Structures are given as structure tokens and as C-alpha cells.
Amino acid sequence: MTGMKENSDEDPESEPDDHEKRIPFTPKPQTLRQRMAEETTTRNEETSEESQEDENPDIWEQQQMRKAVKITEGGNIDLAHSSEFQTVKKFDTSILFPPVNLEIIKKQLNTRLTLLQDTHRSHLREYEKYIQDVKSSKSTIQNLENSTSQALNFKFYKSMKIYVENLIDCLNEKIINIQEIESSMHALLLKQAMAFMKRRQDELKHESTYLQQLSCKAETSTSGSLTTDEKTQWILQEIESRRAQRRQARALSGNCDHQEGISSDDELSSADMIDFQKSHGDILQDLKKIFEDVQDDFCKIQNILLKFQQWREKFPDSYYEAFISLCIPKLLNPLIRVQLIDWNPLKFDSIGLKQMPWFISVEEFMDSSMEDSNRHSSDKKILSAIINKTIIPRLTDFVEFIWDPLSTSQTRSLITHCRMILEHSTCENEVSKGKQDLLSSIVLRMKKAIEDDIFIPLYPKSAVENKTSPHSKFQERQFWSGLKLFGNILLWNELLPDDTLQELGLVKLLNRYLIIVLLNATPGPDVVKKCSQITAYLPEKWFKNSAIRTPIPQLENFIQFLLQSAHKLSRSEFRDEVKEIIIIMVKIKALKQAESFIEEHHLDHLKSVIKEV
Template sequence: KRRESQADPALSTEPSAVNIPDAAFIQAARRKRELARARDDYISLDVKHTSAITGMKKNSDEDPESEPDNHEERIPFTPKPQTLKQRMAEETTSRNETSEESQEDENQDIWEQQQMRKAVKITEGRDLDLSYSSEPQTVKKFDTLISLPPVNLEIIKKQLNTRLTLLQDTHRSHLREYEKYIRDVKSSKSTIQNLENSSNQALNFKFYKSMKIYVENLIDCLNEKIISIQEIESSMHALLLKQAMTFMKRRQDELKHESTYLQQLSRRAETSTNESLAVDEKTQWILEEIESRRSRRRQARALSGNCDHQEGTSSDDELSSADMNDFQKTQGDISQDRKKIFEDVHDDFCNIQHILLKFQQWREKYPDSYYEAFISLCIPKLLNPLIRVQLIDWNPLKFDAIGLKQMPWFTSIEEFMASGMEDSKKEDSSDKKILSTVINKTIIPRLTDFVEFIWDPLSTSQTTSLITHCRMILEELSTCANEVSKGKQDLLKSIVVRMKKAIEDDVFIPLYPKSTVENKTSPHSKFQERQFWSGVKLFRNILLWNGLLPDDTLQELGLGKLLNRYLIIALLNAIPGPEVVKKCKQIAAYLPEKWFQNCAMRTSIPQLENFIQFLLQFAHKLSGSEFRDEVKEIIPILVKIKALNQAESFIEEYHLDHLKSVIREV
């Protein structure tokens, strides 16, 4: 009621006379309420004391005998002990009083806030009414002077076409999404079907277990047979090496004995003695054997119609009938031993096609596990012993040797790789490198052994056959693998080293006095001619490697070490004539045309500078001799090797205007 009485004056006042109570007024009202609340609950100390004394007097009047004696009166200095129930009751009472006081304080605060908000709202409302009343009321009117854009059929048609185009684009996008969803549904169904088909764990386990057992048995079989394979390989290699060393030693011994014999003839001619030359039996037998083989080769060439052959360019690789029979018998025994290696082995463990078929089944059924197991790295190692068995009889130095592409292992690997490219969706499938790895790890090392120990660079037939196989292998290797393999580098390096050794050991062109070699039928002249043409033959065999070996390497070997060091010296010592022109033309014919394909070339390569100077000097000698007509044969040689400036100078110097047409044709 007090709150309502206090609030009534504020509510009854007019809005114009509203007074907001300040903090001091509110604090005074709060203290007043607290005092009023205290008066209601307060009991005076005097009243209590009087009532207590009165009660005591009444008790004493009623029962005077019950009053204690003076010595029995006790003054209580401490409060009387309370029981547990009394203490709990007091605590509950104090808590209730505290909560009631706090609740009243909160109610008071809420009431004060409400009063202040009411006063503020009334004041704001009055201000708003005044502001609205002061503003004039305005009504928006449409301005008829504003002109709208013109509308015609073209604009409407254009807008409709634009709208139609947008709708068509939207329709097409919806169709594409629909087709995509159809494909996704089909793909999901296919995936579900594949998962359902491959969910048979028992079959998977059975397959992997069978492959594990098969591979273990295959490895055990190959480990047992590898010793026999190595022994037979060593036997065949030793047989071919023995034959090659026999030919090489015989050629060097015959060259030594023949050169010694001719030196003895020269010394006897210098002393002008008519005594017969004493020749030991061994030298005599060797010379007769050499001449006998040459006679047989001449007869064979005559029967075949080869009349342009030069003495010294044939390969002296003939064996006696006894030696040939022994060689063939030993080779046949090795071939029989090779066939017996796997005669007690099932085809699944010795036939390359059957082995690859096992792995092909794995790749088709479980491609993920196949590629995760890196089988493409294991297959070349597994096939290595089996391929080596097939290569035991293979001799790349024979002109009739079978090509690698015709071998069974090569075709089997190609078919395996081709089927892998069809089955695999990976463009960079690792199976594509199987063939290149086999060539690197198995074929090239065997080819390198032939080059280092068995190949004779002086033999044109061996060189031609070796180049054919090397070219095919390196081309196949370049198509399968982009990187340059270490095996390829080792092979090319061994070829260069072997040709250097042949130049140093097998090239020997003796120089005799011109009086000795003027007679073309003399043994000195014949021996010198044979040795010169033997050097030309090696020169040709070296340049046959054009395209496989770098140009600078071939120029260093063929031109720097052989032509400039041996052949040109022999030409300088030769008697000018048609024979020298023929030799120069043959040397120029063996030079690769690729070296001179640059049309802007007016001077030849630096390594041919000595050869060009010799041609110019030789032409100068011919111009003053009876063979001046041979000069016209020198100009085409200069033109072929792109020594055009020297050729023009020579023509102008000797007034050979009729040869200018040869230069114009270039």
C-alpha cells in the first residue's frame, strides 16, 4: 500500500508537470521504508525486562519457599547449550528472513526502474507530437513530364529471343546433368557388380596362395639350374675366344715372319750377293701356308665372279679341316648340354610364354595388387636365366645369326606388353619397360663381351653383322626407354676401345725404297699393297659405325689416327700414277655423306686438311707427268669432301676451265 501511495502522485500528474525523482529523494524514501519496517518488528528492552521481573515476582509470591538461598543463586555468564533441533530451527529462520529482505530489495529496484521508464516515455511522446504537428503534410504526386522509353515490336522480340536463348541454355545444361547422372548410375552399378564378384575372399586367397607357391618353386628351380647355365655359357665363350685368339695370333705371326723375310731380301739386295737366302723351316712353312690360303681365296673369287677384289681386303679366317672339325664337334656338344638343362623341368617353369601367362592372369584378375607388387621389376630378373639359355648358341658376329626380334623370348615379351597396354588404363604402365630392362640387363652385357674379346674389327663380315644387331638393339632400346642406360654407354665405349686397339696392333704399312716397289710383281710391292688395302679396309669398317657412334669419335679414330697417321704417309711414298688416284677415290668413297650435307660449306672438316693438301700436291705432280689426264679425277674428290675453295683455286691455277662445271653442279 505504501508503494501504491507513493506512486499515485506521479501517475496523477499531468504530462506537462512530470517530475523525475533524483537519487537523494530515492535514497531518503528507501531509508524511511527501512525505519518503518524496523518499527513493526522492534520490542523495547524495558518492556521485556519488566515482564520478566513481573513474572519472577509472581512466581516468588506464589511459591515463596521455592526461592533458592543466596548461596544457591547462580548468575548465567554463557548462553544455555542448545540442542541440534533448536540450532537447525534458528538457521532456517535466519535464512528465510534474509531471503525475504533480498526479495523486497529486488522488488523495490524493479519498481523504481518502471517509474523512470514511464517518465521518459511520456516526455518522448510529447516531443514527437510536437514535431509531427510542426511538419507540413506532403503528398507525392506523379510527374507527367517524365517520358518513358519507347516500346516497339523489335524490342519485345529481342527480349523474347533473349529469354528463349536463356531457357534453351538452361535446358541443355539440365540435359547434360541428366546424362551425367545416367552415366554415374551405370558406373555405380558396374562398380557394385565388380565388388560383388570380387568379394569372394576365399577365391582371392586361393589365387594368391597358388601364385606364391608357383613363384617360390620357379625361383628354386632357377637357382638350381643357374650353375649349369653359367658353366655352359663359359664353355661356349671359351670356345669362341679360343678361335678368335687363334686367328689374331696367326695373323700377327704371319705378318711378323713375312716382314722379316722381306727385310732379309732387302739386305741381300743391298749387299749384291748372289748367295741363296737361308730361311728356317718354320718361316718357310708359314710362307707356304699363307700363299696356299691366298690361292684358294683367289679361286673362290674367280668362281663367284668377283674380279674387283683387292689383295689384303679379305678376312683370313680359314681353319684347317682338323681344326674346323674339332670346333664344330665341341660346339655341338655344348648345344646338346644346353638342351639338357631343362629337360627334367615342366614347361610352366622353363617356358617363357607359360611363365608370362601366369603373370598375365594375375594382371587381368587383380590389376591393383599386380602393380602394387612391382611385378614389372621382377619379371626381367626371373626371365634372365631362361633368355641366357636361348642366347648360348647366338653369335652376333655371324652374318647368318638370327635377329633378336625373331627369337621366341622377344616375341613372348612383346605379346605380354601388348596385352598389358590393352588391359591397363594407365598410359605410363610399368610393363612397357620390361623389354628395355631385359635388353639392358641381359642382351647388352653379352654383346659387350663379344665386342671386347671376340670381335675382329678387320673383318668386314663380323663388323657388318655386329652393326646390324647393335643398331636394332639400340633403336629398340630408345623406343622403350627415354633415358640413356649405363649398358648402352658401356657397349659404345667398348666398341671405341676395341677399334683403337686394332689400329695400334693390326695396322702396319711398311715403307720401302721406290726402286724396290717400282716393280709391281716384287714381293715388297705386293706386301706393301696388301698392308695398305688392309688399312683401308679397317678405315671402312670404322666409318661403318656412322649413326651409332658420335661423329667426333669417328673422325678422331678414322681420320686422325688411321688416315693421317698411316694411309697418307703410304700415299706420299707411293709412285704417282693411276693406282694412287684409285686409292684416293676409294678413301673418299668411304667417308660418310652426312658430314658434307651442309650446302653452305666451302671448306672441308679440319681432320681432312692433310688429305686435301696431298690431293693438291699429287695433282700438281700429275700435271707435269704422262698421267696429266688423271688430274680431272682429283677435282671430283675435292668437290665430294667440300674442299670447293681449293678446287676453284686449282682450276684457275692450271686453267682447267672445262672442270668448272663439276663445281657448279654441287
């Protein structure tokens, strides 16, 4: 240690005078090698900074290395003691550690393994996500490389958007004119229908009043003439004039088997006809002007559907995702209404819906849709939606305000159109509602006709025995008019429920009006003819089932009248009419009553009629 101190005292004297920092050589906690490295690094930095002042750095380094070796020889002992002391202190055996066994180690390893597996799975998910991102990026790159087709697609969608916007703007502008012309045509037809109805009811009232006055005059006095006011006289002359014209027309056509009262009596006077045709022509002229300033692509249904057909063929996914099948009926509604303005479903020669241009265009559009996918079935509902939204409301208006149930020609034409329309109505909720509204309107209109238009007066037998008397003629006309309505009601047997028709035709009309006239008539060929006509109007499907051996309950009164008439005729000279009555009873399934009558009157030759059933 003394040597070390002496050497250390000599060191500063041997150092150059220009060194200001004294180098420490006292041992420190760091190892000697670390201290040498630090000193060397520090000295190198100083040397680099003062390279111009110090010209012999290698000599100085050698001197320092020799001094370090000397210090190491004397310091190893101290270092050894210090290391031993630290080691003993670090591993003190007095410290207690927790017990360790195989289960604890195994548990820790499993926990560690679980954590590693979770981490691995997380990495796998991230890897898969990165793989998908790479694929998506490649696909995007490829789509971008094909930017030409994308530009064309964008151009098509943009042009389609502009076209639809222009189409909607055009229709919104024209819809007001369409509604005005619709209202004008509806008002014209309504005015005509109301004129016919009012004329019929007024003439019925005046003619009935005249006959009532005639009866009162005959009861009070047998002499003198009946005076009537000028209006009643003029009305009666008008009635007779029209009847004479119809009789003349029937004679020319060879129709001799006609009953007075069956005619609809809907002839217009020449002045009224001219006014009607002029107003009708003015409306049609206004109709032509609606779209005269519009291109065909915005007013022709065929051209509009062609635009959407191109969309469906080029980009079917976006076409069906946009629910175009729900939009087309709304877009076409104004244009279809234009074609329906001059359509009158009550005229026997009116064009059928299937022959209309809009119907043909819509059917072609639906037929051109592909059939290899279920989603394309949405286009198949376009026609039913149009019928429900546009056609049925139009038809319902005709039924409620213009249709005359006493007109057989109007009724047959209306039934034809209704049958076609209801066949194309699917079972959707909206379509079902429209259908029910239409059928309800038909039933209500027929009820109103029974209440307002059926009037069959009853006169004393002395007044009606003479078939040429005005009372007899008037009663006959009114009976056949009621029987005509009876037949018109039962023409709806394929469209309306059976119980509804039986309530209207059998209960409200046959049992309330027609039977009463028959009961007050003298049995004979004329009565049998009327009964045969009543039976002919009854739908065959009501009696077609051979298993049914009992009549319809609502026909019970009619059957009892047939039995009474048969009993009376069997005791008179009209024995041939008895067979006709039996045939009628067999047709309406009154088999037990017919068998009882045959046995009671020993008419064995008529049993074959029952066996044929």
C-alpha cells in the same frame, strides 16, 4: 507448552508394552512432514518384520497422526522465527558483490556460445565418424556375404605365390649349369678368335722379317740365295696356300675386282674345323639337358608370362602394386641367357633378336596390357630392361674379346644387332649406362686394332717400282688391309659420335699410316683409285649440308696430297685423272682449293663440276 508436555508424558503409558523403541516428538531441524515420512517408513519396516506380533497397525498410525497435529500447532511459531532468522542471515546487505554491466554479460554469453559451438562441432565429427563406420561395416558385411569370390581370390593368390616360389627355386638350381655352359661356349669362341689373331700377327711378323732379310741380302750381295729357317718357310707356304684358295674361289664366283689384303684370312684348317664343330656340338647337347627334367610352366618363357598375364587381367591393382614389371626381367634372365648361348652376333647369318622366341613372347605380353591407364606403361619398359640387363652385357663381351674389327662381315653384323638393340633402349639411367659401356668397348677395341694390326712398311722406290716384287705386293696388301679397317671404322657413323670417328679414322689411321704410303707412291691411276676409295668410305652426312663450304680440319693433309697429285698429273699424260681428283675435292668440300687449282691451270671445262655442288 505445558499441555504438550502433559500429552507427551501420557503417550508412553498409552503405547503397548511390547514396543521397545521410544518415539521422539521433540522438534528437529527437519520439517515435520519429513519426520513423519521417516517415522512412517521406519514403522512400516518394523511392522513388516513383526507382522505376526502386531495385529492392529492402522490404529497405531492414527494415534501418531493426532499427536503430530497437536505438536504442529505449538511449533509453527518457533519454526517461523527460525526461518526468518535464517533468511536474514543468508541475504545480508552488508556483503559487496562485483559490479555487473552489459559488456561483461555479453562477453560471458559469447564465451558460453563458443564453448557450445565447439562442443557441437565435436559432436558432428563424431557423428560423421559413426556414419562412416556404419558404411564400412555394411561393406564388410556385404563382402563377407560374398565369401565365395573371396575364397576364389585367396586360392588364386596362394597358387600364384606357390608357383613363383617354385619358379625361383628351379631357376636358382639351374643357374649354375647355365653359367657353366655359357663359359664353355665363350671359351670356345674366344680360343678361335685368339687363334686367328695370333696367326695373323705371327704371319705378319715372319713375312716382314723375311722381306727385311731379303732387302739386306740384296744390298750386300747380288749373288747367292737367302736361307730361311724351316718355321718361316712353312708359314710362308701356308700363307700362299690360303691366298691361292681364295683367288680360286673369287675366280669361280666372278669377283675379279678384288685387292689383296682385303680378305679377312679367317679360314680354319680341316682338323681345326672338326675339333671346333665337335666341341660346339657337345656344348649344345649339354644345353638341351638343362631343362629336360622341368615342366614347361617353369622353363618356357611364354608359359611364365601367361601366368602373370592372368594375374594382370584378374587383379590389376595388386599386379601393379607388386611392381611385377620390375620382377619379370630378373625372372626371365636365366631363360633368355639359355637362348643366347648359341647366338653369335658376329656371324652374318645369325638370327636377329626380333626373331628369337623370348623377344616375340615379351612383345606379345607388353602388347596385351591395357592402354587406358598411365600405370600400365610400366609394362612397356620390360623389353628395354631385359635388353639392358641381359643382351647388352652379352654383346659387350663379344666386342671386347671376340670381335675382329678387320673383318667387314663381323663388323656389319655387329652393327646391325647394335642398331636394333640401341633403338629399344629407353632413356633410363641403367639403360644409358649399359649403352655407354657398349659404345666405349667398341671404341677401345678399334683403337687396339689400329695399334696391333696395322703395319705398313716403307721400302725404297727401287724395291716397290716393280709391282710383281714381294716388297711391293706386301706393301700393297698392308695398305689395303689398313684401308679396310678405315672403312670398317667409318661404318659406325650412325652409332658413334662424329668426333670419335674422325679421331680414330682420320687422325690415327689416315693421317698416320695411309697418307704416308700415298706420299711415297708415284702419282698415277693407282694412287687416284686409292684416294677415290678413301673418299667413298667417308660418311655422306659429314658433307651433306650445302651451307658448309669448308672441309673437315682432319682432312687437311689429305687435301694437300690431292693438290700435289693434281699438279703432278696435270704435267703428265694422266690428264683424265685430274678430273677425278677435282671431283674428290668437291665431295669433301675443298671447294676453294679446287677453284684455285682450276684457275691456276685454266681448266675451265672443270668449273661445271663445282657448280653442280
